[in-house]
Amino acid sequence: QVRPVESGGGSVQAGGSLRLSCTASGYTSHGNCMGWFRQTPGKKREGVALKYSGGGGTVYADSVKGRFTVSQDSTGNVLYLQMNSVKAEDTAMYYCAAERVCPGLSRPDRFLYWGQGTQVTVSS
Numbered sequence: 001q002v003r004p005v006e007s008g009g010g011s012v013q014a015g016g017s018l019r020l021s022c023t024a025s026g027y028t029s030h031g032n033c034m035g036w037f038r039q040t041p042g043k044k045r046e047g048v049a050l051k052y053s054g055g056g057g058t059v060y061a062d063s064v065k066g067r068f069t070v071s072q073d074s075t076g077n078v079l080y081l082q083m084n085s086v087k088a089e090d091t092a093m094y095y096c097a098a099e100r101v102c103p104g105l106s107r108p109d110r111f112l113y114w115g116q117g118t119q120v121t122v123s124s
Contacts, residue, residue: 001026002024002025002026002098002112002113003024003025003026003113003115004022004023004024004034004096004097004098004113004114004115005022005023005024005025005096005115005116006020006021006022006094006095006096006115006116006117006118007020007021007022007023007118008020008021008118009094009118009119009120010119010120010121011121011122011123012086012120012121012122012123013122013123013124014086014087014088014122014123014124015085015086016086016122017082017083017084017085017086018083018086018120019080019081019082019083020036020080020081020083020094020096020118020120021078021079021080022034022036022078022079022080022081022096022115023077023078024077024078024079024096024098024113025077032053032076032098032099032100033050033051033052033053033098033099033100033101033102033103034050034051034053034072034079034096034097034098035047035048035049035050035051035070035079035096035097035098035102035105035111036048036049036050036070036079036081036094036095036096036097037094037095037096037097037108037111038090038092038093038094038095038120039092039093039095039117040091040092040093045095045108046061046108047059047061047104047105047106047108048060048061048064048068048081048094048105049061049064049068049069049070049081049105050070050102050104050105051070051071051072051079052102053072053076058070059104059105060105061105063089064083064090067083067084067085067086068081068082068083068084069081069082069084070082079096081094083120086120086122087122088122088123088124089122090120090122091120091121091122092119092120093117093118093119093120094117094118094119094120095114095115095116095117096114096115097111097113097114097115098111098112098113099111099112099113
């Protein structure tokens with residue numbers, strides 16, 4: 001059973017930085033896909049960034065390109081999201097998700113494994 005667990009959320013001022021971590025126990029680094037999504041009350045969950053493991057690339061939402069960086073440790077079981085130059089609109093609950101075959105950033109409904117989320121609050 002894969003169980004992603006997020007950490008690193010908190011409060012930060014606009015323009016500041018924050019790093020989120022996600023540890024997916026029971027996961028292997030071969031041919032997998034892990035990503036970050038976020039959601040605010042009353043809105044749909046939206047994709048933030050994806051990381052294709054095994055030397056694969058990354059995909060970012062337009063709203064975070066150039067500010068956020070997704071990376072993975074050498075085991076492939078820990079996913080990071082470095083958030084720089086954060087804005088008030090980045091305030092959300094951030095979720096880590098994992099799946100064997102990457103469904104894509106626009107298809108959170110196709111990710112099977114989800115963490116409980118970590119809250120990020122950006123104050124202006």
